[in-house]
Amino acid sequence: MENVQTPPKQIVDVLDQYIVGQNEAKKAVAVALRNRYRRMQLSPQMQEEISPKNLLMIGPTGVGKTEIARRLAKIVNAPPFVKVEATKFTEVGYVGGDVESMVRDLVENAVQLEKQAAYKRVNADAVKQANNELLKLLVPAKKKENNQNDMQNIMNMFSAMQKGETPDINAGQQEELTDDIREKRLSTSDKLRAGLLENEMVEIEVPDPSQSNVGNNNMLNQMGIDLNDSLAGIMPKKMITRTVSVAEARDVLTRQAAETLVNSADLYHDAIENAQNSGIIFIDEIDKITGGSSQSRGEVSREGVQRDILPIVEGSQINTKYGTVNTDHILFIASGAFAESKPSDLIPELQGRFPIRVELNDLTKEDFVRILTEPNNALVKQYIALIGTDNIKVTFTIEAINKIAEIATDVNHNTDNIGARRLHTILEKLLEDILYEGPDMQMGEITITEKYVDDKVGQLAQNKDLSRYIL
Incomplete structure (x- = not known):
């Protein structure tokens, strides 16, 4: 859908x-x-x-x-x-x-x-660029100075900043590729495509997340002005170095590459x-x-x-x-x-x-029974799955389900009517001992019966003073 x-x-x-x-x-x-x-x-x-x-x-x-x-x-x-x-x-x-x-x-x-859709369209090219960057990280080459003068490098950095891009501090350098480096990169490229290097660790540079809200001003935001975006046009983003796996690095580098391949004006x-x-x-x-x-x-x-x-x-x-x-x-x-x-x-x-x-109508006892059992995310199914992580199999009898629904209806009627949210409170109280003791039980099977429900929460529900504060 x-x-x-x-x-x-x-x-x-x-x-x-x-x-x-x-x-x-x-x-x-x-x-x-x-x-x-x-x-x-x-x-x-x-x-x-x-x-x-x-x-x-x-x-x-x-x-x-x-x-x-x-x-x-x-x-x-x-x-x-x-x-x-x-x-x-x-x-x-x-x-x-x-x-x-x-x-x-x-x-x-x-x-x-729109970004998700646009990045998906350029994903193939972005992944290709990311893999090229990964090769440089996995098999680094020596840097050598190029013939560009300092003024040209400054102009290139300023141009990148005007476009909202992070300037390349290594713009004045070029890779010195020897035959040995080329051979290693060819071999590494084959391993990358085969997925053999996914767990290798590499260092990459990413924007500093702590800088994302620097300069935010509530009044400016209410006027539709983002100070961060304005500052990005005149100063580079602060970058930090992270050590991550090749698999994670590829995701980060693919995202960065996709940003450069998409026209932001058209996207907005x-x-x-x-x-x-x-x-x-x-x-x-x-x-x-x-x-x-x-x-x-x-x-x-x-x-x-x-x-x-x-x-x-x-x-x-x-x-x-x-x-x-x-x-x-x-x-x-x-x-x-x-x-x-x-x-x-x-x-x-x-x-x-x-x-x-x-x-929308008030919920009846019959509605509560259906809420507990029918939906894909039914509360009973959620608790069975949660407790199942402790290797404990929990089963609810239909009589127990009916009793829970009856208690929820009565408590809503006698105190504040909070609808289906009452079921959360009752089930949490009903299963608190199992949830607490579960990790120490190792494994086993537990059946929630009508008597169990009545013993754990039935008495509380009958006491109006207690039910008001507990259920």
Whole structure:
């Protein structure tokens, strides 16, 4: 599953493998994704007229809103996708997150996607260059001074810096290849191609990771300016030497070679186009910025945050370090529990920008049973696999599964309803002794029965005071 050309039914089928129920929400998301592809098949004039139908998912915590977004990001790994928390933003004029950063994050994601695609296209040439560099590292030759004067070397270094490349400090030197060196390199080249030198150690130079955030300034970042990129044009990157295997060195050198083979200007242009026409921004916890949320009282004006978000959702021009982005056709999916507020507490203008609303239902005991057993990443399967690493085979009876689901339902009903997240707490408490003693048991088989569940967590669940704090 790679892009929005995938039919809605197939998107729902994939979501069904990880998320129980909530069919209405799955269908709405799948249709919204498909409409992205449909729009791109129309004439340019018609494309401009069709705006995305943004979604608002409403439902209690732990029923699958965030999980739908998380799985969606993996299903549609071709369109740029970012997930943000509405609570991290503050109104303009206050210290905190700038709402425009969500668009810049989306473009950053689009750039990375374009880089992956571009590097893949030039991979063959990049690997060839990397292997040539590996030969020089494995069979080094003596250096000899060339006939270039110092001024020419300085000009070459300055030219490389202007292009954003790391200048070659050895530019004024050439290799002195003797017949012996040539013969050794031919022999080593054959071994490289045969994969016989993958574990040999070599020294390579890589950019210093500690310099990646030097000069970062929050105010500049909010203006779409990256000080690191600006400095890169006037001064070389700081390099460090690492000793790595040939296999790892090839990956690093291939990446470095690919960067020189790709046209960055074209890459950034394509990334912005992709973000504008196919980008998806998922805004979680949007209910926390409503006037009706008790969490917002006494804090920075949440209505101000809504008003800052509004022009971005409506369509505006946002400056990024890669260029200006138009948000007219970005798809926005928002979600919130709305436990202490309701969608109508959002400012009317923002409500109108999310015309499609879907409500996710509370989870029942039957849903919990399915969550524990059916999905590809079912919790029971996860714990069986984890404990299995200690050579212990754990089996759950169906009665035990039903009991766990019953306890989760009761605790959610009697305390705070946190949905499927309650299962994590109950299973961790249920299996804590096995997880603790497992490494010392060496091997064995354990069956989790209904009685075992009742003994370990059943009594806790019946005691409201204890269940409130422990489960």
